Amino acid sequence: MQTHKAKRVEIIIESMMERRLTEALRKADVTGYTILPVKGGSGRSGEWSRAGQVSRAGGMLAVVCIIKPDRLDALLDAAFAVVERHIGVVSVTDCEVLRAERF
Amino acid sequence: MDQILSLAAENLLSPIILFFVLGFAAAYAKSDLTVPEAVAKAMSLYLLFAIGFKGGASVASHGVDTTLILSLVAGVALSFVLPLVAFALLRVMSGLDVTNAAAVAAHYGSISIVTFVAGTSVLDSAGLAGEGFMVAVAAAMEAPAILAALWLIARYGDKSNSEEMDGELLREILLNGSIVLLIGSFLIGAITGADGLARIESFIVAPFQGVLCLFLLDMGLVAGRGLRSAAGVLRPGLLAFGIVMPLVGSLFGLAAGMLIGLSAGGVALFMVLSASASYIAVPAAMRVALPEANPSIYLTLSLGVTFPFNLTLGIPIYLAIARTVTGG
Numbered sequence: 001m002q003t004h005k006a007k008r009v010e011i012i013i014e015s016m017m018e019r020r021l022t023e024a025l026r027k028a029d030v031t032g033y034t035i036l037p038v039k040g041g042s043g044r045s046g047e048w049s050r051a052g053q054v055s056r057a058g059g060m061l062a063v064v065c066i067i068k069p070d071r072l073d074a075l076l077d078a079a080f081a082v083v084e085r086h087i088g089v090v091s092v093t094d095c096e097v098l099r100a101e102r103f
Numbered sequence: 104m105d106q107i108l109s110l111a112a113e114n115l116l117s118p119i120i121l122f123f124v125l126g127f128a129a130a131y132a133k134s135d136l137t138v139p140e141a142v143a144k145a146m147s148l149y150l151l152f153a154i155g156f157k158g159g160a161s162v163a164s165h166g167v168d169t170t171l172i173l174s175l176v177a178g179v180a181l182s183f184v185l186p187l188v189a190f191a192l193l194r195v196m197s198g199l200d201v202t203n204a205a206a207v208a209a210h211y212g213s214i215s216i217v218t219f220v221a222g223t224s225v226l227d228s229a230g231l232a233g234e235g236f237m238v239a240v241a242a243a244m245e246a247p248a249i250l251a252a253l254w255l256i257a258r259y260g261d262k263s264n265s266e267e268m269d270g271e272l273l274r275e276i277l278l279n280g281s282i283v284l285l286i287g288s289f290l291i292g293a294i295t296g297a298d299g300l301a302r303i304e305s306f307i308v309a310p311f312q313g314v315l316c317l318f319l320l321d322m323g324l325v326a327g328r329g330l331r332s333a334a335g336v337l338r339p340g341l342l343a344f345g346i347v348m349p350l351v352g353s354l355f356g357l358a359a360g361m362l363i364g365l366s367a368g369g370v371a372l373f374m375v376l377s378a379s380a381s382y383i384a385v386p387a388a389m390r391v392a393l394p395e396a397n398p399s400i401y402l403t404l405s406l407g408v409t410f411p412f413n414l415t416l417g418i419p420i421y422l423a424i425a426r427t428v429t430g431g
Contacts, residue, residue, distance in 0.1 A: 001128045049137075052321040054144055057383075057386030
């Protein structure tokens, strides 16, 4: 089957920043993304878990975008402006997609 | 003193406290006991809905008067002033930097609605009731402290450590979900009054204590886990602040309640509100407004130190003082 090269950007960010990040992505013409819940983890501040939490303060979520390689810089610029000062991780991996016209 | 000890002993053996202790101990012992996030949020919504509606229904039967207006104004003023007091205390007692001190101070100017709910429960057990509109005062005290913290940063700190107060941030602060539900339920309770309360009484009155017990079990688990994983950030000065500040704050609440002329129950609730520290609305706002502040410090202090203190010893102390001072 024919596949096409693409970039998969995964942004783990504080829940409170969700709306700001998705707004920034939309402004950068990135309209396709998926938001995934994150149960817990461990980082520089130690272990954390969403179990029993009421406030959004201690929560994280993952925003996943798959885009054409030539649009990567615009996406990263937009995302970085939001996440720069906050807890989180931005990673980029190579991937392949079946329907290139959708990205 | 005997009255305080007797109330404290009675309070310590109440189901809500014992469930909190159970959660705290289970978390500390690394038990796998957990309350799912969605269940915790549902219980929180229930408690806000119930306490707001009952407060509104109480106002409907007693009417709106100047005491209500004065209490709201005093609540907002205290929420602005208490962070300044907390900030000064923190700088002296803990040596925290300006950004972290301002973030912690915001928590102590705002309120903990669960502490308030626990306070009303203790009042019920003691055969007292506060003015129904204290629920509205609680809601009014949620947000101003956040603005006070941002002012502290602008005045004493490095502005680059804080975000600009834009419309989005203000909207998030003022339309925080818990404030919307609390105020909304209060207004619906005030509009529908005793008839409305009678229709849903079986849902919001009888199960209330049971849900509160389960919610406090969850709070104990969260507090215990937080304290276990972040105990290293709490230096002795900070720990002392977590106990001293609620006592100082309660005196401001006492003064406000006495000046307005509230009942013994109302004064006690004002003290509880002024003594409590937020762990839902303010931490969320601080993550946006002051991202450089360390959440381990303010969350652990608020939820792991001040909340348990208020729940176990603070509330009985405030109630005893309020009764003694008002003669109620």
